[in-house]
Every structure is written in structure tokens, then in C-alpha cells.
Amino acid sequence: MKLTLKIWRQKNSQTKGELKTYPIDGVEGDMSFLEMLDVLNEGLINKGEEPVVFDHDCREGICGSCSLQINGEPHGPDRLVTTCQLHMRMFNDGDTIVIEPFRAKAFPVIKDLVVDRSSFDRIQQAGGYISVNTSGNTIDANTIPVNKHDADESFNAATCIGCGACVAACKNASAMLFTSAKVSQFALLPQGRIEATERVLNMVAQMDKEGFGNCSNTGACEIECPKGISLENIARMNREYLGASLKG
Numbered sequence: 197m198k199l200t201l202k203i204w205r206q207k208n209s210q211t212k213g214e215l216k217t218y219p220i221d222g223v224e225g226d227m228s229f230l231e232m233l234d235v236l237n238e239g240l241i242n243k244g245e246e247p248v249v250f251d252h253d254c255r256e257g258i259c260g261s262c263s264l265q266i267n268g269e270p271h272g273p274d275r276l277v278t279t280c281q282l283h284m285r286m287f288n289d290g291d292t293i294v295i296e297p298f299r300a301k302a303f304p305v306i307k308d309l310v311v312d313r314s315s316f317d318r319i320q321q322a323g324g325y326i327s328v329n330t331s332g333n334t335i336d337a338n339t340i341p342v343n344k345h346d347a348d349e350s351f352n353a354a355t356c357i358g359c360g361a362c363v364a365a366c367k368n369a370s371a372m373l374f375t376s377a378k379v380s381q382f383a384l385l386p387q388g389r390i391e392a393t394e395r396v397l398n399m400v401a402q403m404d405k406e407g408f409g410n411c412s413n414t415g416a417c418e419i420e421c422p423k424g425i426s427l428e429n430i431a432r433m434n435r436e437y438l439g440a441s442l443k444g
């Protein structure tokens with residue numbers, strides 16, 4: 197396949213960026229999107245030009261670092277896959293592909309296609325954990341019975357990889373889907389109930405502090421999420437938040 201890539205190039209967060217055009221040839225349908233970018237970068241390096249900087253790590257849909265806006269969609273046109281799992285067979289010979297970083301005030305561009313998502317880390321640090329006494333008397337987790345439905349729902353919420361596609365898909369750049377997944381995975385388990393009140397209050401407060409927008413129930417986040425995180429988690433977080441606020 198012969199393609200035309202329009203790629204966002206930006207030196208750093210202080211400078212203005214722009215889309216630059218790169219023709220590319222010999223793209224195979226079985227290549228992943230990142231492998232296609234590797235080929236482009238090899239060509240740029242051979243010509244003495246600066247390669248395009250993009251984020252990646254596991255390349256198997258686990259780490260959540262390969263966050264690219266492809267033709268206006270986070271992680272591109274396929275469903276339930278990350279950019280590293282997106283295959284070039286989703287595109288046709290002669291296509292033009294526009295590749296941008298995830299856009300949100302709380303995700304400032306570091307360079308080219310790489311954004312700073314440490315705002316997500318700070319939301320996690322505000323309460324996305326349970327405190328466990330590891331003094332030698334740790335109780336085996338399986339001694340507390342959990343019903344199957346709750347265990348499954350908790351597990352589903354825990355599959356969020358923190359990629360940020362939900363934020364990039366949202367017209368308000370809201371982080372509600374991410375935060376609600378991180379609240380839900382504990383809210384559904386007895387082990388998570390002990391710190392549930394402060395968890396939801398602190399995580400929502402941090403989410404607002406980071407500059408993410410409000411949720412207006414559009415649902416784009418759920419559609420673009422590579423892990424199929426459900427909007428039900430947002431409803432659950434709202435219930436948790438209301439209950440915690442009433443407790444004072």
C-alpha cells in the first residue's frame with residue numbers, strides 16, 4: 197500500500213505544532229500501526245531527519261501508552277483495540293491518514309505525538325488503592341466471599357489500562373470513564389468498602405483539579421474505549437459520590 201501520512205510535529209509544550217505530510221510506500225496489511233510508524237522513522241533516520249516521537253511499550257494492548265488520535269478517533273477506526281493492535285489492513289491503498297496526539301488541557305504535549313498523562317497517575321494516587329496490613333498477619337483475599345456478579349463487574353472495571361482514549365473522545369475532555377473504572381473496581385468488593393467514602397471524594401476532587409471537563413452523557417468514551425469499559429461505571433461512581441457527600 198501507498199499512503200499519505202499527515203503527522204503532528206511539535207518540538208515541545210512551549211512551541212506551536214503543525215501537521216507535516218509524509219508519503220510512505222510498501223505498507224503491508226499485516227503490519228501494526230506502530231510497525232508502520234517504525235518503517236517511516238527508519239526512512240527519516242536514513243535521510244538524516246528527526247524521527248516522529250510516539251509513545252509505546254508492551255505493543256500487546258496492556259500498558260496503555262500507545263495513545264494516538266488516528267483520523268479523528270482515539271486508537272483509530274477499529275473497535276476494542278489499542279493503536280498497537282490496530283492493523284494496516286483497516287486502511288486502503290492511497291488513503292491519507294491524519295495522526296495527532298490525544299487532545300486535552302490535562303494532557304499537555306511533550307513532543308510530537310507524546311502527551312503527559314501524569315494527571316491520571318495523580319487521580320490514582322488520590323485514592324485508587326486499598327490499604328492492606330502486611331505485618332505478617334495478612335488475611336488471604338479468598339477468605340472473604342464475593343458474589344460472582346460483583347467479582348465479574350469489578351474485574352471488568354479493573355481492565356482499564358489508563359490509555360486516555362475516553363478523554364480524547366470526549367468533547368468535554370472528561371475523565372469520568374477512567375476515574376469511575378478505578379473507583380468501581382474497589383467499590384464492588386468488600387475489601388474496597390473500608391476506604392470507599394474518602395476514595396471517591398478524593399479521586400473526583402483530583403480529577404476536577406487536573407482540569408478535566410464534565411460528563412454530559414454523550415457516550416463517545418465507551419465507544420472508543422479499547423477495553424469496553426461500560427458507562428455503568430460512571431453511574432456507579434455518581435451514586436458512590438452522592439452517598440459519600442451525604443455522609444459529610
Ligand code: SF4
Pocket residue numbers: 355356357358359360361362363373374377417420421422423424425
Ligand atoms: S476507561 Fe477505557 S479509554 Fe479510558 S483510560 Fe481506561 S481503558 Fe482507556
Ligand code: FES
Pocket residue numbers: 251252253254255256257258259260261262278279280281
Ligand atoms: S503499546 Fe502497550 S497498549 Fe499499546
